[in-house]
Amino acid sequence: MNHGKGVALIEAFHHALAEHPFDVLVTLDGDGQHRPEEIAALVKRCRLDGTALVIGERHDASEMPLRSDLGNRLTKGLVQLRYAECPYDTQSGFRALRREFVQEVVRIVRGGRYETEMRMLLHALHRGLRIGSIPIPTVYLEGNRSSHFRPLIDSLRIGNVLLETSRLPPEKAPPREASGDPIRTAVSLEASREASRKVS
Numbered sequence: 572m573n574h575g576k577g578v579a580l581i582e583a584f585h586h587a588l589a590e591h592p593f594d595v596l597v598t599l600d601g602d603g604q605h606r607p608e609e610i611a612a613l614v615k616r617c618r619l620d621g622t623a624l625v626i627g628e629r630h631d632a633s634e635m636p637l638r639s640d641l642g643n644r645l646t647k648g649l650v651q652l653r654y655a656e657c658p659y660d661t662q663s664g665f666r667a668l669r670r671e672f673v674q675e676v677v678r679i680v681r682g683g684r685y686e687t688e689m690r691m692l693l694h695a696l697h698r699g700l701r702i703g704s705i706p707i708p709t710v711y712l713e714g715n716r717s718s719h720f721r722p723l724i725d726s727l728r729i730g731n732v733l734l735e736t737s738r739l740p741p742e743k744a745p746p747r748e749a750s751g752d753p754i755r756t757a758v759s760l761e762a763s764r765e766a767s768r769k770v771s
Contacts, residue, residue: 577687584677588670596673599627600664609707613667616703623672623700624692626658627665627707646689649733654696658704661692665707672700686732693732 580598587596595617599605609627616625650657666688668676672695680690695702 575682575684575687577684577690578682580687581677581680581682584673588673588677594670595667596670597667598664604709605665606708609665609705610667612705613665616705617667617669620703621669621701622703623669624695625667625703625705626660626663626692628658628660628663628704629707629709646733650693650696654693656702657696658692658702660704661689663707664688666691689732 583598584596587593595614597610597613599607599610605627613625613627616622646661647657647659650661668691675698676691676694680687680694683690692702
């Protein structure tokens, strides 16, 4: 049984933390819209200044299906009402997360469907953590037919997450510590099929 992308992601994060000595974890969707050759750039950006979260941003809206473009514009606009530093592409699943941030996520963020990635982003924004981005190509295969995103239901779920966060008092991020250690990377391909099976 498919319990949702967010449940699979959180399960994969738990697995990675328990089994792999990584410093940066990279997620990318399994529908072909993210290119593995861009992973190194995500990790490099994360490595430069101790960024907690790096998002691969798609800027060419002409290549996006209408529902994806509208959803991204709407959520970005709503998030920017509270967090001016909100990244351009709030819906991208191509992300690099520092190990410390992954540890925070599994403690605080509950798994669900597509709103889980929004919870991660909002948590980073709310904590005042450093968020970076790199431009990536906009790729959608066959109009994104393989996506399980449900425009009405999943948009309402994302809206509910925004409402919950709007009620929270502001927080301050903890001091950042510089690290010169080489970064080892764990990659989760849409939380991996293995994680999806575990939550079935």
